[in-house]
Amino acid sequence: MKKLLQVLAMAITITIITVPSAFSVDFSGKTIEWIIPFDVGGGSDVWARLYSPFLHKYLRGNPVVAIKNMPGGGSITGGNHFASRARPDGLTAFGSSGSTLFPYLLENPRVKYDFAKYPIVFASPVGGMAYINPKFGVKSVSGLKGFKKQLAYASQGATSLDIVPLLAFDVLGLNVKAIFGYKGRGPGRVAFEQGEVTIDYQTSPAYIKNVRPLVKQGQAVPLLSWGMTDKDGNMVRDPEEPELPSLLEAYEIMYGRKPRGPAWNAWKAFFIAGFAAQKAMWLPEKTPDDIVAAYVKAAEKTVADKEFQKVAKASLGGYTQMVGPAARKTFSQVLQVPKKDREWLINWLKTKYDVTIK
Amino acid sequence: MELFFQTLAVVLSPSHFVMLIAGVLMGLAIGILPGLGGITGMTILLPVIYGMEVHSAFALLIGMVAVIPTSDTFPSVMMGIPGSSASQATILDGYPLAKKGEAARALGAAFTASLIGGLFGAAVLTAIIPIARPIVLLFASPELFMLALLGISMVGVLSGQQPIKGFIAAGIGLMLGALGDAPAVPEYRYAFGIDYLMDGVPLVIVGLGLFAVPEITDLLIKGRSISRVATLGKGWLDGVKDTLSHKFIVLRCSIIGVIVGFLPGLGGSVVDWIAYGHVVQTTKDRENFGKGDIRGVIAPESANNAKEGGGLIPTFLFGIPGSGSMAVFLGGLLILGIEPGPAMVGEHVDLIYTAIWSLALANIFGAGISIFLSKPITRLTLIPFSYLAPFMVLIITFASYQASRNWGDLFALLLMGLLGWIMKQYGWPRPAALIGFVLSDNLETYLFISVQRYGFGWMVRPGVIALALIILVSVAMGVFYQKKKPSDSREKYEKILS
Numbered sequence: 001m002k003k004l005l006q007v008l009a010m011a012i013t014i015t016i017i018t019v020p021s022a023f024s025v026d027f028s029g030k031t032i033e034w035i036i037p038f039d040v041g042g043g044s045d046v047w048a049r050l051y052s053p054f055l056h057k058y059l060r061g062n063p064v065v066a067i068k069n070m071p072g073g074g075s076i077t078g079g080n081h082f083a084s085r086a087r088p089d090g091l092t093a094f095g096s097s098g099s100t101l102f103p104y105l106l107e108n109p110r111v112k113y114d115f116a117k118y119p120i121v122f123a124s125p126v127g128g129m130a131y132i133n134p135k136f137g138v139k140s141v142s143g144l145k146g147f148k149k150q151l152a153y154a155s156q157g158a159t160s161l162d163i164v165p166l167l168a169f170d171v172l173g174l175n176v177k178a179i180f181g182y183k184g185r186g187p188g189r190v191a192f193e194q195g196e197v198t199i200d201y202q203t204s205p206a207y208i209k210n211v212r213p214l215v216k217q218g219q220a221v222p223l224l225s226w227g228m229t230d231k232d233g234n235m236v237r238d239p240e241e242p243e244l245p246s247l248l249e250a251y252e253i254m255y256g257r258k259p260r261g262p263a264w265n266a267w268k269a270f271f272i273a274g275f276a277a278q279k280a281m282w283l284p285e286k287t288p289d290d291i292v293a294a295y296v297k298a299a300e301k302t303v304a305d306k307e308f309q310k311v312a313k314a315s316l317g318g319y320t321q322m323v324g325p326a327a328r329k330t331f332s333q334v335l336q337v338p339k340k341d342r343e344w345l346i347n348w349l350k351t352k353y354d355v356t357i358k
Numbered sequence: 359m360e361l362f363f364q365t366l367a368v369v370l371s372p373s374h375f376v377m378l379i380a381g382v383l384m385g386l387a388i389g390i391l392p393g394l395g396g397i398t399g400m401t402i403l404l405p406v407i408y409g410m411e412v413h414s415a416f417a418l419l420i421g422m423v424a425v426i427p428t429s430d431t432f433p434s435v436m437m438g439i440p441g442s443s444a445s446q447a448t449i450l451d452g453y454p455l456a457k458k459g460e461a462a463r464a465l466g467a468a469f470t471a472s473l474i475g476g477l478f479g480a481a482v483l484t485a486i487i488p489i490a491r492p493i494v495l496l497f498a499s500p501e502l503f504m505l506a507l508l509g510i511s512m513v514g515v516l517s518g519q520q521p522i523k524g525f526i527a528a529g530i531g532l533m534l535g536a537l538g539d540a541p542a543v544p545e546y547r548y549a550f551g552i553d554y555l556m557d558g559v560p561l562v563i564v565g566l567g568l569f570a571v572p573e574i575t576d577l578l579i580k581g582r583s584i585s586r587v588a589t590l591g592k593g594w595l596d597g598v599k600d601t602l603s604h605k606f607i608v609l610r611c612s613i614i615g616v617i618v619g620f621l622p623g624l625g626g627s628v629v630d631w632i633a634y635g636h637v638v639q640t641t642k643d644r645e646n647f648g649k650g651d652i653r654g655v656i657a658p659e660s661a662n663n664a665k666e667g668g669g670l671i672p673t674f675l676f677g678i679p680g681s682g683s684m685a686v687f688l689g690g691l692l693i694l695g696i697e698p699g700p701a702m703v704g705e706h707v708d709l710i711y712t713a714i715w716s717l718a719l720a721n722i723f724g725a726g727i728s729i730f731l732s733k734p735i736t737r738l739t740l741i742p743f744s745y746l747a748p749f750m751v752l753i754i755t756f757a758s759y760q761a762s763r764n765w766g767d768l769f770a771l772l773l774m775g776l777l778g779w780i781m782k783q784y785g786w787p788r789p790a791a792l793i794g795f796v797l798s799d800n801l802e803t804y805l806f807i808s809v810q811r812y813g814f815g816w817m818v819r820p821g822v823i824a825l826a827l828i829i830l831v832s833v834a835m836g837v838f839y840q841k842k843k844p845s846d847s848r849e850k851y852e853k854i855l856s
Contacts, residue, residue, distance in 0.1 A: 039685075039686075040400070040401040040404055040686055040689060041400065041401075041404060041685055041686035041687070041688060041689020041690065042689060043692075045404075045689060046689055046692045046693055049404075049405065049408055049693055050693070053408065053409070067405070069401075070763075071557075071762070072553065072554075072556065072557050072762060072764075073553055073556045073557065074539070077553055077556075080553075152811060157542070157543070157544050158544065159544045160544075179807055179810045179811050180542040180543065180806070180807075180810065181541050181542035181803045181804075181806045181807045181810070182807070183803075184678075186676065186677050186678035187678055189676075190494070190495070190676055190678060191498070191499070193495055194495050194498045195498075196498045196499060196807075196811055197811075205697055206677070206697065206699075208697075209677070209697040209698075209699040210676075210677060210697075210699040210700065213699070213700045214700075311695060314695035314697075315692055315693075315695060315697075355543075355544055
């Protein structure tokens with residue numbers, strides 16, 4: 001009992017120390033510029049516009065949260081702008097996506113931003129589900145054991161978010177030929193329906209709306225989801241499609257053991273960067289702690305808001321939005337990828353797709 | 359069916375109707391401003407629709423996008439400057455008509471054609487939605503490549519008697535289009551480490567550079583007003599009659615508009631050229647094209663409004679945009695919590711009906727308001743151009759800067775303007791260059807995918823063979839009619855064309 005009281009006392013003390021500082025930051029009459037390195041109407045833009053009215057509501061002083069779209073260079077342009085121009089006064093924030101993180105992880109020399117240095121406010125996960133053309137007679141993942149036929153996958157490019165599906169197919173030992181040049185997942189799905197490609201994946205919201213009807217009509221066979229990380233960083237089934245095995249389980253079904261080695265490690269890091277923490281809000285380097293705390297507080301209130309939960313479920317899927325320390329913890333798995341695993345991946349891109357990062 | 363008319367009542371209810379009219383007025387304004395098009399309009403409206411009731415938001419967005427190809431005719435006809443990428447081809451005959459003092463007639467014909475085309479598009483959308491999926495699925499990458507090729511084959515007929523110059527100009531356009539990130543490999547072409555060039559040159563800038571800058575420059579050098587005659591000739595009623603008497607051109611070009619809009623990946627910015635090329639190819643007495651033939655106005659204008667109806671089909675059914683403005687519209691749907699897809703026809707059929715009614719009503723109001731405005735606006739052609747020029751320069755500079763909001767936009771406009779002016783001086787067909795530019799990405803991407811996926815087998819697909827025959831027939835028709843014509847009138851035609 002005494003111990004419990006001590007803990008309580010400590011918790012109260014900590015709250016007293018930290019909370020007032022969060023409340024001392026007042027944004028009255030200010031405009032916050034939230035840089036989104038993509039065009040209006042894109043996935044990141046929609047995501048930011050879902051959040052911005054709630055941040056306006058919950059940041060003290062109700063600042064205007066203006067989305068500044070800064071498309072170009074596959075989101076590197078906007079990222080570099082943030083890195084070189086944003087001041088740590090809490091009036092500029094940045095919204096990253098998997099496409100912003102990948103060139104950073106691949107050590108693209110054009111990248112001038114460094115996520116290891118920025119405070120993270122919150123991160124939003126998204127899942128992915130893979131499915132196959134029914135003409136092969138494969139009914140589930142176990143049907144892929146010893147499956148040697150060549151499959152075709154509609155890809156946007158080997159250094160794009162497609163690293164995750166392509167590497168997943170590789171981990172499973174599938175013979176998949178990537179066909180490059182498609183403009184996104186939407187055209188990829190149409191190519192699947194046309195029979196132009198035979199294996200495909202969609203992010204969870206698109207999968208639920210567009211692929212489930214195909215499954216019902218017998219035009220697609222679902223295989224697996226990429227999975228999702230739980231709060232301790234373990235890979236679990238995707239809560240949006242819990243009947244499907246995750247990639248981890250799929251590997252166990254096919255090979256009877258857990259996956260390991262550089263391919264799996266690299267896959268997991270890129271999966272977290274591209275899916276489990278796909279979109280994240282950042283503040284500039286050296287932003288004072290009280291400002292960061294104010295943002296985190298506003299994000300916490302947003303995530304708890306009933307109205308937000310309703311719109312978020314429709315557009316982002318029913319995943320838990322990660323705020324503050326939770327987002328940092330998940331993200332640290334991306335930053336802590338051993339150099340040798342990253343080098344393995346860069347080499348894999350070189351040998352398999354003849355791509356050199358430059 | 360009952361629901362269909364119930365939706366009309368919803369759209370006509372005051373709260374929705376106000377939104378529709380607001381959208382129409384905004385669309386008309388954006389259309390009139392050169393260089394700004396549907397993408398800009400959608401970008402401005404998207405933040406507004408957050409939290410709005412879905413049907414009202416639809417009325418607003420669709421009302422706006424539906425009338426841009428109506429009012430964008432004003433700058434195309436009056437000043438020879440594309441009002442948006444959808445009416446670039448209208449310049450070829452609309453502008454010469456304005457020079458002859460017949461701007462009102464050209465506008466009257468254009469708005470009537472726009473109205474009929476727009477209504478046709480809405481009607482086709484109504485009829486085809488239940489059966490559209492399999493049709494869209496027929497067009498895989500090889501077929502889309504052939505369609506882009508069909509677009510390029512129009513270059514011949516648009517280049518008059520010097521097809522060689524036309525093909526070289528188209529080649530310049532293709533090369534310009536290849537600038538920036540390559541479609542299928544992670545490489546940058548001709549970027550020289552400059553960030554701006556990594557995304558290529560925006561279409562708006564190429565269009566304004568090639569057409570607007572040379573026109574403004576030349577008018578200033580000559581120091582006169584746009585119209586060569588001091589009084590305005592025939593009125594807009596004559597234009598309406600013109601359009602009605604060419605009803606088959608309107609019908610054919612509306613069909614072209616719907617098909618081009620309907621096919622995802624082809625992009626809406628070629629539809630006016632394809633319609634224009636089509637009408638020139640299929641007409642026997644072509645001497646007047648490029649000198650102010652009213653048919654050259656009717657064709658692109660009926661096609662570009664019909665396109666919007668077609669463009670909604672892939673957006674709703676597949677969640678993939680049929681054009682740039684539809685891409686932003688798609689983002690709007692997501693903001694409203696609607697994920698388009700096959701379920702759309704079942705779950706949200708009321709929304710599709712709202713879209714159809716909004717499209718139809720917006721076209722009616724858009725055309726009506728434009729006709730009403732045309733009388734005062736046509737008087738602008740009588741004003742000495744030196745008074746208008748500063749305003750025009752400001753507008754096109756502003757429009758160019760909207761493309762990517764980078765100072766590089768202004769630099770690119772200057773260079774493109776120089777290129778356009780040189781081409782104009784030396785009689786090189788600028789339309790050919792623009793078509794090459796617009797189609798370059800499609801041609802490359804779909805060829806690349808076709809070869810990766812099918813090897814050489816893509817060439818023997820039935821759809822590809824059918825489209826190849828259409829291309830052959832269309833080129834042959836162009837050549838056939840061309841021979842029958844006296845050559846001196848062709849020269850004049852070229853002069854104005856280039």
